[in-house]
Amino acid sequence: xxxxxxxxxxxxxxxxxxxxxxxxxxxxxxxxxxxxxxxxxxxxxxxxxxxxxxxxxxxxxxxxxxxxxxxxxxxxxxxxxxxxxxxxxxxxxxxxxxxxxxxxxxxxxxxxxxxxxxxxxxxxxxxxxxxxxxxxxxxxxxxxxxxxxxxxxxxxxxxxxxxxxxxxxxxxxxxxxxxxxxxxxxxxxxxxxxxxxxxxxxxxxxxxxxxxxxxxxxxxxxxxxxxxxxxxxxxxxxx
Numbered sequence: 001x002x003x004x005x006x007x008x009x010x011x012x013x014x015x016x017x018x019x020x021x022x023x024x025x026x027x028x029x030x031x032x033x034x035x036x037x038x039x040x041x042x043x044x045x046x047x048x049x050x051x052x053x054x055x056x057x058x059x060x061x062x063x064x065x066x067x068x069x070x071x072x073x074x075x076x077x078x079x080x081x082x083x084x085x086x087x088x089x090x091x092x093x094x095x096x097x098x099x100x101x102x103x104x105x106x107x108x109x110x111x112x113x114x115x116x117x118x119x120x121x122x123x124x125x126x127x128x129x130x131x132x133x134x135x136x137x138x139x140x141x142x143x144x145x146x147x148x149x150x151x152x153x154x155x156x157x158x159x160x161x162x163x164x165x166x167x168x169x170x171x172x173x174x175x176x177x178x179x180x181x182x183x184x185x186x187x188x189x190x191x192x193x194x195x196x197x198x199x200x201x202x203x204x205x206x207x208x209x210x211x212x213x214x215x216x217x218x219x220x221x222x223x224x225x226x227x228x229x230x231x232x233x234x235x236x237x238x239x
Contacts, residue, residue, distance in 0.1 A: 009110035016231035028057035115167025133176035
């Protein structure tokens with residue numbers, strides 16, 4: 001079915017605060033491909049290994065529901081930049097992000113591009129880093145944010161930029177300074193040459209106080225409907 005020009009696309013955002021003790025890691029890893037298992041084994045620290053395994057486990061569970069394929073039978077292909085796609089799922093767009101205890105997956109079938117990023121809300125962003133990735137207008141906006149809220153706002157701005165770069169398929173290889181935002185009624189809006197880009201839609205997704213989650217989607221239709229789901233292990237995602 002073709003999407004009409006004014007029909008909003010639908011995006012599922014699935015969040016999972018996974019147990020970090022690794023006790024379920026052996027069960028999760030059974031859903032992974034042999035290449036993913038080999039990659040998991042290369043991580044030196046258990047925390048990083050568990051984060052990778054949990055991310056691919058959730059991704060496969062979500063894609064399984066969308067493709068009606070067993071999680072361990074979902075075939076993931078990576079392009080030259082490492083961006084993943086489902087074999088045979090040409091219209092399915094998805095993105096994955098991990099951040100210290102949280103995995104976030106965004107999936108849509110009616111968007112040209114989609115990207116998601118999550119970061120710890122208490123991550124330290126040094127002033128030099130802000131200078132390196134923010135436009136002058138963004139720095140002025142940050143300066144106007146109350147001092148107590150400024151660190152989280154800086155993380156949110158970075159997360160918005162990274163979600164956009166991931167949607168483009170370039171990730172951190174892209175220049176964060178090429179992505180600039182303004183705010184309209186509290187909603188981030190991508191700006192090009194001083195004008196908003198109406199084909200891109202960006203949102204900060206409510207995920208609790210410990211993490212910041214940002215979503216980017218490119219769609220020629222109206223702003224997409226975003227459905228935020230919490231993953232319950234050994235079950236389907238539920239509202």
